Amino acid sequence: MVDISSRYEIPRTAEFLRGRAYTRVALQFPDELLKDAAAVARALRAELGGGAKLFVMADTAYNSCCVDEVGASNIDAQCVVHYGHSCMSPTSNLPAFFVFGKAPLDISSCCRSLLDCSRESSKPVLVLCGLEYAHALDDLKRATVGLCKSDCQNSEIHYAEVLCSEMSPSSSSTAEEQCSQSNGSTHNDGLPAHNDDLATLVNSCCNVEGSTRKYNLGGLTWRISTDEKMDDYLLYWIGQDNSAFANVALTFNKCDIVRYDTAANQFSRDVSHLMKILRRRYYLVEKAKDANIVGILVGTLGVAGYLDIVEQMKNLIKAAGKKSYTLVMGRPNSAKLANFPECEVFVYVSCAQTALLDSKEFLAPVITPFEAVLAFSRGREWTGEYLLDFKDLISSEKPEVVSKSEEARFSFIKGGYVEDDCAQENEEHSETSLALAELTEKALSTRNQNSDAVLYQGGAKSAIEYLKARSYRGMTGEYEGPAPDSVLIGRTGRAAGYSDEKTKSPQ
Template sequence: MASELSAAPVLSTPAEHTFFEDPTPASAIEQAKRPHRPDHELYEVYEIVRTVAEVRQNGWKRIALQFPDAMLPDAPWVVGALSSELEKEQKENQEQKQRLYILADTSYSSCCVDEIAAEHADADGVVHYGRACLSPTSRLPVLHIFTRQKLDYETVAEAFEIEFPEKTEKTILMADVMFQEHVTPICELLSERGYTNVIATEIVRDPTGTIPNRKLVFPDESADYNLNEYHLFHIATPPTSLLLTLSSRLASLRIYSTPSSPYTTTSETPDPSTTPALLRRRYALVIRLATASIIGILVNTLSVKNYMSTISTLRSQIAAAGKKSYTIVVGKLNAAKLANFAEIDGWVVVGCWESGLVEHENLWKPVITPFELELALQGEESRIWTGEWWGGIEGVKAPAITDGNDEHNLGQEKEEVIETTGDVEGGVDDEESEPPEFDLRTGKLVSHSRPMRLAIRSVPRSAPKTDTVSLNLNPASSAIVKRAVGDVALVNGVASPGAEFLRSQRTWQGLGTDFGAEDDNEESTVVEEGRSGIARGYTVGSDRLQT
């Protein structure tokens, strides 16, 4: 026995194995080599004094510090600076010592406050650094430190003059939250240079505003302003979701790219002229989802306020359209995770107004926003693309039938359909007399875009209405409902397209055993003792094996 196991298993890692190449990403190496910044400058960038004052005022004892990836190299310094300032206050006021925790890996998007990770540390509040989507949180209070960035006003003004040579052009000046403090001084400089219609912006926590999280400072608040006549000059590179939103609401968008900074994750400047092409691509995804039969609700946040009610509303919308939905939580998104759910025809994201736009490469199935889903579920006659676009969960409208109970809603929908279907001329009911549905991309007939209504239609007309509903909603029922194209699998008495896909189309159905499939009387094998011990010296029976 010992001689048979004298060699190391194939899956063992060779002892002489070494990394010949540094696996660290090039971007991380570049960030680590960035120029050293003196302490007095970092004090201003991270607003140490203001942070300590806010922490003391709020009475926080356990504080979570959330950094985006680009700022993580400064995290130890920030903790040290905050600890020093807090200790001074504690000695003077004899207060209990505060504890600081670094949230190094956010659960979802870095623009959102990671309440889940903060709750693991039992934090009283979160200090969020860098750019933020400013979506309302649901459980913990948050202090946003956008960080203070330098900006050359003369260079910005010269770039503005090149983009807008006419001094009377109607323009709005906006900046990323990290550069927001510079908007008012630049507006004053432009006014000195003769510009008369430059409107400044201020930060407000309102993602649903005409300009998300911004308030327009008009000279005369009582006057009527048409934003479609205004051009936008944006300082710093905006996220793609903001780019699409602004392009659909204003006359044009110009971007001033700020100098390379260690606190930005990309140096590429998007071209606003490509926005119409991006919007057309989004509409193509809407058309593709219009004929989807199974839609996955992809949860991309666990902290944005009202995300749970949005999930319930989306379920009701999908059920009212006769389609099936499944709610999935996978953490940070990538193509490999979503490819595990082969039965899903398309996804709708529940997240903040920035993370709702998913543009990852190699995605097998389309991923859209709740706003786009509402368009996809409409009929071809009522579906009108106006060019408007939105990426967040705000504004999601509930269908007529909703009370938070999915099975009850589905039962109400079934009962309503059964009541309204009746025999018409030729022995065809109203559901079957509907016009055929075609995929506008391929021109092919789609016969399964509403699987839940197909299950309802297959119920025998001779059966009483009450018996039909109780059959489909009985949790103990395992009956199979017949339909024209085969059988429908039921889960707790409700038709399940996902279970049917698993039963009929998946070639691999997970780990299991085929024992008893051919011979139910076959005896089980004898259980034998395997290896025990640690990797450097397993014990097999009475022999010891060195590896």
């Protein structure tokens, strides 16, 4: 039987809530932990002794790793207790308390694997982990030190620490600043918690403090000397091959990386699948340069600064001579995005650990804000560095427009290198909207040759004209002429009795 009190840290959670006199608290669970939600709520209510109302939240509108401030605001919650895996993105309006859980870890096996990697590598080792394994880091440190002494081995092994377990709301501060605002609490079950070029953007998760450089990524923090670089370290990840690991591996893609699989109790050096993702992202950046109409997908309503980056993306796209539409639709999928065939590329504004949306099955590619900066900004070239957290891109600086007259580039649409004349660009500037509509219509007609396809017909200059010009308009059922063969007309009426059902006489 699962020890609810220990696994979900009931006493520590109750202490936090009592200390701040919260009376309306939202308990947020991911799908895989919902089975324990009722038991956790009962145990926490018993520990609090009454006086506080607890509400269980599930099926979040966006991503379960982010604090669901929208759902919590519907019940006027004063605080959110977040259970399970978290991206540790800073909140905007509500304080949050995090319970990461205690996933099992074979300390002796992990210790031997760590020392083997240290012996084989000439580099110092930096140990990172999923937050659900942070509870075991102290035991791992002690076991490693003891084994090193018995083997007379002098291994240079460094450990990351948990940044914090609670946050205070802020519209602009980073997760580290929010942690420092939380009444000085910097612990998690005994663990201490603590733009000139592209490289500057990528290293913005790093702060130089005296003779050390401090990094914060995915809820973890660590320090290295200013005389060293991250490339000088071997990264040893403890945990699953999930979004948190992808965030670390792509951000520090020039480092040697080893992942210890906690289920199989063995380590793996193979991160080739993530490097393939990186190469595909480069392809999407090049493809996005040819887009004329860009959709901005809002993938979060709670992460601090999301409105700032949305506005920055609008300005960036406008400065590049393109049109943009902002779309809020919850979790995006291919069916939802297919309702906007005018958009040739989408920019997904989301937290760092859900930003990489696989768009292979989509009609148009989906890129991150960082990739949008590369595609639409002037003089940006990809050096291999990568950034997933949009908060590190937020800037008050005016974006520089890509100058088509200064450089030739390869166009995926035209199939060769193109170089536009500056004078011609200025001459056609007044007709931008009409030109974009014509290009979009041409691209869509080329992409879809099926006469039954659900697409708009004719030219348009604005969003409402796009909608009116379509032959079929989705859920409203409004269309001109017969519905296409590919469209199945559903049942009408109420669930208690659809219009095509025979009325049953009461017995």
